[in-house]
Amino acid sequence: MKIICTQENLIKGLGIVSHIAGKNISLPILNNILIKTEEGMVRLMSTNLDIGIKTAIRGKIEKEGEVTVGSKILTDYIALVPGGNITIEESDNKLLIKTENQETILNYQSAEEYPVIPWVNTDGGLVVEAVVFREALGQVINSASYEDIRPELSGVLMVINKEELIMAATDSYRLAEKKIKIKKNNLGQEMAYKIVPLRALQEVLRVCGDGEKELKIGFSDNQAIFDFGETVIMSRLIEGNYPEYKEIIPAGWKTRVLIEKNSLISQVKAASLFSRAGINDVLMDFNKNNLVVSAANSQYGENKSKIEATIEGENNSVVFNYKYLLDGLQNISQKKVLMEVNSADMPVILRPETGDDYLYLVMPIRR
Amino acid sequence: MKIICTQENLIKGLGIVSHIAGKNISLPILNNILIKTEEGMVRLMSTNLDIGIKTAIRGKIEKEGEVTVGSKILTDYIALVPGGNITIEESDNKLLIKTENQETILNYQSAEEYPVIPWVNTDGGLVVEAVVFREALGQVINSASYEDIRPELSGVLMVINKEELIMAATDSYRLAEKKIKIKKNNLGQEMAYKIVPLRALQEVLRVCGDGEKELKIGFSDNQAIFDFGETVIMSRLIEGNYPEYKEIIPAGWKTRVLIEKNSLISQVKAASLFSRAGINDVLMDFNKNNLVVSAANSQYGENKSKIEATIEGENNSVVFNYKYLLDGLQNISQKKVLMEVNSADMPVILRPETGDDYLYLVMPIRR
Numbered sequence: 001m002k003i004i005c006t007q008e009n010l011i012k013g014l015g016i017v018s019h020i021a022g023k024n025i026s027l028p029i030l031n032n033i034l035i036k037t038e039e040g041m042v043r044l045m046s047t048n049l050d051i052g053i054k055t056a057i058r059g060k061i062e063k064e065g066e067v068t069v070g071s072k073i074l075t076d077y078i079a080l081v082p083g084g085n086i087t088i089e090e091s092d093n094k095l096l097i098k099t100e101n102q103e104t105i106l107n108y109q110s111a112e113e114y115p116v117i118p119w120v121n122t123d124g125g126l127v128v129e130a131v132v133f134r135e136a137l138g139q140v141i142n143s144a145s146y147e148d149i150r151p152e153l154s155g156v157l158m159v160i161n162k163e164e165l166i167m168a169a170t171d172s173y174r175l176a177e178k179k180i181k182i183k184k185n186n187l188g189q190e191m192a193y194k195i196v197p198l199r200a201l202q203e204v205l206r207v208c209g210d211g212e213k214e215l216k217i218g219f220s221d222n223q224a225i226f227d228f229g230e231t232v233i234m235s236r237l238i239e240g241n242y243p244e245y246k247e248i249i250p251a252g253w254k255t256r257v258l259i260e261k262n263s264l265i266s267q268v269k270a271a272s273l274f275s276r277a278g279i280n281d282v283l284m285d286f287n288k289n290n291l292v293v294s295a296a297n298s299q300y301g302e303n304k305s306k307i308e309a310t311i312e313g314e315n316n317s318v319v320f321n322y323k324y325l326l327d328g329l330q331n332i333s334q335k336k337v338l339m340e341v342n343s344a345d346m347p348v349i350l351r352p353e354t355g356d357d358y359l360y361l362v363m364p365i366r367r
Numbered sequence: 368m369k370i371i372c373t374q375e376n377l378i379k380g381l382g383i384v385s386h387i388a389g390k391n392i393s394l395p396i397l398n399n400i401l402i403k404t405e406e407g408m409v410r411l412m413s414t415n416l417d418i419g420i421k422t423a424i425r426g427k428i429e430k431e432g433e434v435t436v437g438s439k440i441l442t443d444y445i446a447l448v449p450g451g452n453i454t455i456e457e458s459d460n461k462l463l464i465k466t467e468n469q470e471t472i473l474n475y476q477s478a479e480e481y482p483v484i485p486w487v488n489t490d491g492g493l494v495v496e497a498v499v500f501r502e503a504l505g506q507v508i509n510s511a512s513y514e515d516i517r518p519e520l521s522g523v524l525m526v527i528n529k530e531e532l533i534m535a536a537t538d539s540y541r542l543a544e545k546k547i548k549i550k551k552n553n554l555g556q557e558m559a560y561k562i563v564p565l566r567a568l569q570e571v572l573r574v575c576g577d578g579e580k581e582l583k584i585g586f587s588d589n590q591a592i593f594d595f596g597e598t599v600i601m602s603r604l605i606e607g608n609y610p611e612y613k614e615i616i617p618a619g620w621k622t623r624v625l626i627e628k629n630s631l632i633s634q635v636k637a638a639s640l641f642s643r644a645g646i647n648d649v650l651m652d653f654n655k656n657n658l659v660v661s662a663a664n665s666q667y668g669e670n671k672s673k674i675e676a677t678i679e680g681e682n683n684s685v686v687f688n689y690k691y692l693l694d695g696l697q698n699i700s701q702k703k704v705l706m707e708v709n710s711a712d713m714p715v716i717l718r719p720e721t722g723d724d725y726l727y728l729v730m731p732i733r734r
Contacts, residue, residue, distance in 0.1 A: 077637060080633060082630075095668075101673050102671065102672040102673075103671050104668060300440045301471060301472045301473040304471070306468050
């Protein structure tokens with residue numbers, strides 16, 4: 001193999017694929033990146049067996065071939081060479097990297113030992129606008145669970161229903177649900193339910209820049225593919241049934257609050273310093289024209305603040321875990337948020353002031 | 368005590384003093400900041416017994432007094448309140464902090480329990496330009512030792528000689544020496560030698576902004592004071608004799624190199640990836656018109672680069688610990704550096720291209 005490409009292109013490509021090539025002790029070749037010439041392009045690939053990422057960069061191919069080389073040393077090294085063209089050449093069992101005034105010989109392994117990543121065809125899948133998908137995913141992903149006790153909660157549920165894609169995530173303490181429009185659905189009329197692992201979707205979020213226009217999403221029985229064109233991410237799906245989360249969403253409300261989001265966030269953050277460690281409890285009292293946020297602990301003292309708000313219905317009072325509340329508030333991009341409250345032991349709903357495509361549910365702390 | 372000041376002033380003041388009020392388990396009151404009204408100003412103070420810092424902020428004093436309160440909770444909390452005036456009031460054994468829409472009661476301790484910090488008078492000391500001192504200190508401080516095995520090396524030597532202040536630091540692997548002019552010296556004609564702890568000088572560097580003009584430095588037998596006017600830092604001195612470092616500075620050179628600093632830094636960084644872990648060895652070959660930097664290890668491979676340079680004298684070859692070499696190069700602000708080499712087992716000197724007020728000596732790794 002012999003290729004020539006710019007440092008800039010190589011850095012960009014390595015930035016996309018190097019992330020999941022981690023420190024695998026039992027299968028060290030997974031710490032490598034696969035560099036491969038394919039259809040006139042230079043392809044970079046990596047996998048951790050659950051997720052695969054490939055991207056294409058422009059380069060001059062002087063000799064076809066493929067090699068695998070340590071992700072970290074290659075990425076660190078390429079970042080440090082002065083800009084300009086970089087030649088990567090395998091010959092005589094050496095991998096030689098040449099720049100204007102540097103020569104580096106890198107240890108490498110044969111591409112034959114690298115696992116084959118199965119790339120599902122996305123033609124029979126769906127097409128969404130990349131930026132819309134990214135924003136939507138960003139609004140639900142922090143509600144998925146980082147624990148593996150209930151594997152289905154460590155992913156995001158994707159429900160494909162004709163022209164609508166619903167994404168939902170919950171760790172059983174809070175839940176987020178977002179609906180977006182599908183541009184083109186080749187999956188057919190039947191509803192499809194897929195649970196995509198959090199870890200893979202974090203890579204999808206990371207890779208999806210402002211430059212990406214369309215995202216094709218394809219599925220096989222146990223895999224999902226996110227295809228941005230130059231860059232493609234493959235993930236296994238999570239098996240199992242997603243909880244019937246709609247059942248816990250309260251049908252109505254006793255108190256409804258319309259409030260400026262940023263002032264609420266800053267008061268909750270201030271109160272959070274006085275919440276009890278490990279409990280994270282912040283109390284909200286909903287009165288006629290204002291909302292009182294308070295917290296107290298024996299170590300530091302107590303904090304209380306009052307924020308004006310438009311409040312309909314009954315007076316009410318709920319204790320929140322401030323972390324879940326802040327996550328929900330930060331998921332909403334509008335300036336004002338609606339809070340729908342029933343009682344101290346029922347879930348509270350957050351929504352943007354307008355639109356019904358997003359909701360965030362948070363379980364209260366029972367006193 | 369009752370004071371009113373702006374959030375902005377309070378944040379600035381806390382930023383200066385909160386840094387050394389750490390997590391002291393044996394004497395918990397040292398985790399507090401002392402707030403005190405004094406001569407019409409609000410004073411904030413902190414100490415870890417080795418170092419003391421005080422600063423003054425503008426504020427309205429409604430009732431004189433003093434209290435101590437947890438540095439971390441106060442700093443974190445004040446950063447989170449919305450801007451504007453903040454009232455801090457001690458009454459009925461409560462410390463109340465009020466802003467426009469928040470009320471906070473903070474646990475606090477009486478100022479009587481707080482250690483008394485001895486502030487030496489700086490009138491009999493010396494005066495230097497603050498910015499000149501900061502730059503000079505920044506050029507030597509990274510050569511001081513972080514280890515306590517030889518306490519005198521864990522500080523910076525200050526030699527006051529009439530109109531000249533010499534600062535030197537070494538950890539026995541490398542050494543930096545910088546000379547600056549004293550604006551006013553009230554210490555008298557006799558030379559003075561003082562060793563100021565690294566930790567205190569880090570605070571001096573941190574506190575000295577572009578706004579500070581003059582720095583008064585005063586000494587007692589076992590203390591130093593750095594007085595910026597609003598902010599004053601007190602430190603104990605290190606006892607003991609500083610090594611006679613001038614003896615190890617080679618008198619001449621066999622090879623002298625004039626080289627563009629930034630290209631050398633970037634090549635040394637690239638080579639450093641291929642140095643051996645724990646040894647950090649990078650080889651430099653000084654030839655007629657160029658310098659070759661190289662390194663190799665069995666894990667990753669090898670790297671070699673060639674940089675043009677003006678080289679006088681003999682060909683030469685030295686192995687460096689790249690960390691010490693990079694520290695020295697980064698201490699020099701000029702675009703070109705001079706390297707003076709004798710042999711593979713003699714110290715190498717780095718200097719800026721022009722001026723004789725700075726030198727950095729680095730010990731080679733012997734092969």
